[in-house]
Amino acid sequence: xxxxxxxCIHEVVKNGxxxxxxxxxxxxxxxxxxxxxxxxxxxxxxxxFIRHGxxxxxxSEPGQHVYQRINEVIREIKSIKQVSEEFSQSSLxxxxxxxxxxxxxxxxxxxxxxxxxxxxxxxxxxxxxxxTQVTDQVVKGEADIGxxxxxxxxxxxxxxxxxxxxxRCLVMPAxxxxxxxxxxxLAKLATYPIITYDYAFTGSxxxxxxxxxxxxxxxxxxxxxxxxxxxxxxxxxxGIGLIAQMAYDSKRDxxxxxxxxxxxFPTSTTYLGIRxxxxxxxxxxxxxxxxxxxxxxxVVKKLMLEQENI
Amino acid sequence: xxxxxxxCIHEVVKNGxxxxxxxxxxxxxxxxxxxxxxxxxxxxxxxxFIRHGxxxxxxSEPGQHVYQRINEVIREIKSIKQVSEEFSQSSLxxxxxxxxxxxxxxxxxxxxxxxxxxxxxxxxxxxxxxxTQVTDQVVKGEADIGxxxxxxxxxxxxxxxxxxxxxRCLVMPAxxxxxxxxxxxLAKLATYPIITYDYAFTGSxxxxxxxxxxxxxxxxxxxxxxxxxxxxxxxxxxGIGLIAQMAYDSKRDxxxxxxxxxxxFPTSTTYLGIRxxxxxxxxxxxxxxxxxxxxxxxVVKKLMLEQENI
DNA sequence: GGCTGTTACGCTTCGCGTAATCATG
DNA sequence: CATGATTACGCGAAGCGTAACAGCC
Numbered sequence: 001x002x003x004x005x006x007x008c009i010h011e012v013v014k015n016g017x018x019x020x021x022x023x024x025x026x027x028x029x030x031x032x033x034x035x036x037x038x039x040x041x042x043x044x045x046x047x048x049f050i051r052h053g054x055x056x057x058x059x060s061e062p063g064q065h066v067y068q069r070i071n072e073v074i075r076e077i078k079s080i081k082q083v084s085e086e087f088s089q090s091s092l093x094x095x096x097x098x099x100x101x102x103x104x105x106x107x108x109x110x111x112x113x114x115x116x117x118x119x120x121x122x123x124x125x126x127x128x129x130x131x132t133q134v135t136d137q138v139v140k141g142e143a144d145i146g147x148x149x150x151x152x153x154x155x156x157x158x159x160x161x162x163x164x165x166x167x168r169c170l171v172m173p174a175x176x177x178x179x180x181x182x183x184x185x186l187a188k189l190a191t192y193p194i195i196t197y198d199y200a201f202t203g204s205x206x207x208x209x210x211x212x213x214x215x216x217x218x219x220x221x222x223x224x225x226x227x228x229x230x231x232x233x234x235x236x237x238x239g240i241g242l243i244a245q246m247a248y249d250s251k252r253d254x255x256x257x258x259x260x261x262x263x264x265f266p267t268s269t270t271y272l273g274i275r276x277x278x279x280x281x282x283x284x285x286x287x288x289x290x291x292x293x294x295x296x297x298x299v300v301k302k303l304m305l306e307q308e309n310i
Numbered sequence: 311x312x313x314x315x316x317x318c319i320h321e322v323v324k325n326g327x328x329x330x331x332x333x334x335x336x337x338x339x340x341x342x343x344x345x346x347x348x349x350x351x352x353x354x355x356x357x358x359f360i361r362h363g364x365x366x367x368x369x370s371e372p373g374q375h376v377y378q379r380i381n382e383v384i385r386e387i388k389s390i391k392q393v394s395e396e397f398s399q400s401s402l403x404x405x406x407x408x409x410x411x412x413x414x415x416x417x418x419x420x421x422x423x424x425x426x427x428x429x430x431x432x433x434x435x436x437x438x439x440x441x442t443q444v445t446d447q448v449v450k451g452e453a454d455i456g457x458x459x460x461x462x463x464x465x466x467x468x469x470x471x472x473x474x475x476x477x478r479c480l481v482m483p484a485x486x487x488x489x490x491x492x493x494x495x496l497a498k499l500a501t502y503p504i505i506t507y508d509y510a511f512t513g514s515x516x517x518x519x520x521x522x523x524x525x526x527x528x529x530x531x532x533x534x535x536x537x538x539x540x541x542x543x544x545x546x547x548x549g550i551g552l553i554a555q556m557a558y559d560s561k562r563d564x565x566x567x568x569x570x571x572x573x574x575f576p577t578s579t580t581y582l583g584i585r586x587x588x589x590x591x592x593x594x595x596x597x598x599x600x601x602x603x604x605x606x607x608x609v610v611k612k613l614m615l616e617q618e619n620i
Numbered sequence: 621g622g623c624t625g626t627t628a629c630g631c632t633t634c635g636c637g638t639a640a641t642c643a644t645g
Numbered sequence: 646c647a648t649g650a651t652t653a654c655g656c657g658a659a660g661c662g663t664a665a666c667a668g669c670c
Contacts (some may be wrong), residue, residue: 044394053624062397069386076379084354087372364650
């Protein structure tokens, strides 16, 4: 068994079962990839891919198991390279952060700026997605650090640090009738058309649970992945926005007013998650400390060790 | 980077930093291994091994990190082969059980016998060790299944199933003064010389904790890894044995009497542990069911899935 | 017929084995 | 001087690229 064979399979799956694309990604020829896959399939004695004629269309059942392992192998290999980069004193490197729009837009910019000036040779990637995607990317090793709320802390493979707590607020045009009210109740809120995050009502998230427990059905007229889009539609008068507190800025969001609704919903906690078993480069620890000063390298290391064996 | 290079490093470390031994284990030549290691070290740009002259004597600090990753890679590769063996309908295979002497001697024999007659082509290995070693072997992938008490369930990487509960008993020669007592107290027990398991008093195990909490210091005169050895010395009159209930057999252990002391110690639970992220072959599920009929394949799978994301 | 994967073939490289050399205790 | 690691060298295999061929939509 050769590493190259595993890389081939990995890339083929990643590229939607296209051998040609995989070959390109691997900087090699199409026939080479084809051959390697066949060799591995021959060696393990089973078809990893499902083929329609000559075209690959999916993973066979054993193939799915094999692919899981291969993914882990590729991750570890990447990790080995990180170790080498770290110890060869190289200031070069890559840091990939997976996070939600709210973080990327309102919390990270200052941190990112500081980080980039301290580590000019580190390439910084920010992958955006909903909390589930963020968790996934970190688990798969596609991102080094994930920053998101709630669900990221529900995964065994991840080590999570609570960063800060926050709650929600409403945003609406200044002339909106609700803007004059002193206190908003859940019942009243449910009578207005609401625009909010699209993942807030998929699965059993906090917001949907609160309404459900109160026996109310909110009138969600529109959902979006990020607060900027939500605010845009709020400005158009399509509804009132239910967003994270930190996504409202009275200066920037002229024409909109915000009403705190932290009495209606439990506070949420934003977590930073990393894979437990991954090698962390110095600058990764540093990024964490820049983001949350309470967690310098030594503290993070200690916390991770403590969790390793209960 | 080549798999063979990783295998070389893995074997060299496993064989006490001997390139010659590693070469033998890999069925290849000494120079070949030497070369591959150099190539990898060159590629990652750092020395993985510490050398005294030409002899390898240990892992450098970066080397330790690298070695951890390599270990995982090797494990995954092994796992891929297991997948292939499983799906190619092969009845061939290897099942390695890590367990303590008590299990191996008193609980497993009937299970092993049944397993071997059902799967004559599966090679069965039993690794013996103390609970810590058992846990380690499963974590490292050197064993597929670990069966031990307590500490095995304290590891994040392992999925554990409670098997049964048990407690302790005393064994002593029939003519021993304590044999006439109706009930043994902890205080009285502490006045006699005791022979017990050697790991029962390392770390914060249940037995040592019970004595400590009572403000007593037991008089441990001798410790051994297994109950058979303990009983041998008890027979010689060197002390009374404190062993697991299931390790006493009134027929086999003629000349010894046992006194139940389950009122003095909390019950212990024996767990069966497997790595969460490993591929389990059909016969492995079957072994688990043979050992604990309450856990057939479907139940085990369901429990593992439930634990994956809380 | 355009896209995509497989087969064919030749070149180059790389891994591995043997033998010789070197360092160390 | 004996053990164990490195260097040297030659053979054979394997990976890869180009080109030609074959199945689908």
